[in-house]
Amino acid sequence: MISRARFSALAAASGVCLLALSACYQSPGVTIFEPGVYKGARDPLLAKERSPKQQQRLQKRFELVQTDR
Amino acid sequence: MARMKFLCDAERCIECNACVTACKNANDVPWGVNRRRVVTLKDGEPGEKSISVACMHCTDAPCAAVCPVDCFYTTDDGIVLHDKDLCIGCGYCFYACPFGAPQYPQKEAFAVRGKMDKCTFCAGGPLPDDSDAEYAEYGSNRIAEGKLPLCAEMCSTKALLAGDGDAVADIYRKRVMKRGGRPQTWGWERAYLTSAPGSKS
Numbered sequence: 001m002i003s004r005a006r007f008s009a010l011a012a013a014s015g016v017c018l019l020a021l022s023a024c025y026q027s028p029g030v031t032i033f034e035p036g037v038y039k040g041a042r043d044p045l046l047a048k049e050r051s052p053k054q055q056q057r058l059q060k061r062f063e064l065v066q067t068d069r
Numbered sequence: 070m071a072r073m074k075f076l077c078d079a080e081r082c083i084e085c086n087a088c089v090t091a092c093k094n095a096n097d098v099p100w101g102v103n104r105r106r107v108v109t110l111k112d113g114e115p116g117e118k119s120i121s122v123a124c125m126h127c128t129d130a131p132c133a134a135v136c137p138v139d140c141f142y143t144t145d146d147g148i149v150l151h152d153k154d155l156c157i158g159c160g161y162c163f164y165a166c167p168f169g170a171p172q173y174p175q176k177e178a179f180a181v182r183g184k185m186d187k188c189t190f191c192a193g194g195p196l197p198d199d200s201d202a203e204y205a206e207y208g209s210n211r212i213a214e215g216k217l218p219l220c221a222e223m224c225s226t227k228a229l230l231a232g233d234g235d236a237v238a239d240i241y242r243k244r245v246m247k248r249g250g251r252p253q254t255w256g257w258e259r260a261y262l263t264s265a266p267g268s269k270s
Contacts, residue, residue, distance in 0.1 A: 035139070036133075036134070037139055038139055038140070038141065038142040039138065039139045039152075039155055040139075040140055040151075040154065040155045040195055041154070043142070043193075043195040043196075044198050045144060045192060045198055045210065045212065045213055046145065048198065048213060049144055049145050049146050049212075050070075050145060054215065055071060058212070058215060058217065058232070058233075059233070061215055061216055062217060062233065062236055065217060065221075065222045066217070066221065066227065066230055066231070066232055066236075066237075067240075068227060068240055068243065068244065
């Protein structure tokens with residue numbers, strides 16, 4: 001005869017096993033990979049570059065430091 | 070919208086390697102990696118020429134075309150950047166690049182390659198601008214600060230130009246017109262083969 005304590009330990013262990021097994025789920029959905037499309041994080045510089053103010057700053061800097069000597 | 074490009078004037082480059090040092094210093098480039106190099110042809114011979122080479126930020130970048138994880142992107146200004154969190158260090162971009170720009174730090178034993186590192190035109194990467202994380206992974210983001218790459222900004226002879234391709238081309242065109250061909254102002258011929266201006270011999 002199984003003692004009450006042993007029974008509850010077994011029940012807990014089987015519960016943990018069931019929980020672990022339930023995590024082994026494989027999604028049937030297909031991940032479509034688009035070649036040639038950037039997959040990384042978005043660079044905040046892209047939005048900044050579009051502002052005319054930033055373009056003017058870079059143009060001003062170019063005239064300041066790249067002028068011929 | 071500007072189209073950012075580098076141009077190295079071989080007639081002006083004096084092989085001082087200051088651009089290489091500036092790049093390493095500004096971006097804290099790891100040991101063994103050179104984002105920029107000075108290549109010299111005919112070293113020590115008449116007609117010696119040097120040129121500073123880094124990523125040329127190609128309009129149709131072959132590195133991006135061959136990347137198996139698509140970690141490259143091009144900004145609106147034409148700067149080719151990449152995400153190091155996606156890079157697997159496979160080395161395909163190194164084989165595709167005609168300039169040898171991609172570099173790989175050796176981070177582990179047995180020559181295992183790290184994530185690819187290359188010139189970013191001092192524009193950092195896909196992390197918050199001017200953050201510590203961006204500096205640690207990609208180096209400084211001078212473009213976000215409204216500045217141009219340090220290598221070109223501090224070039225003492227202005228051989229290395231960086232900026233909007235049209236503006237760079239204008240400067241170069243004016244130089245070529247002024248020179249009227251190959252200048253020998255400080256060259257080999259002036260020093261050894263011809264007499265000084267004004268002398269009779």
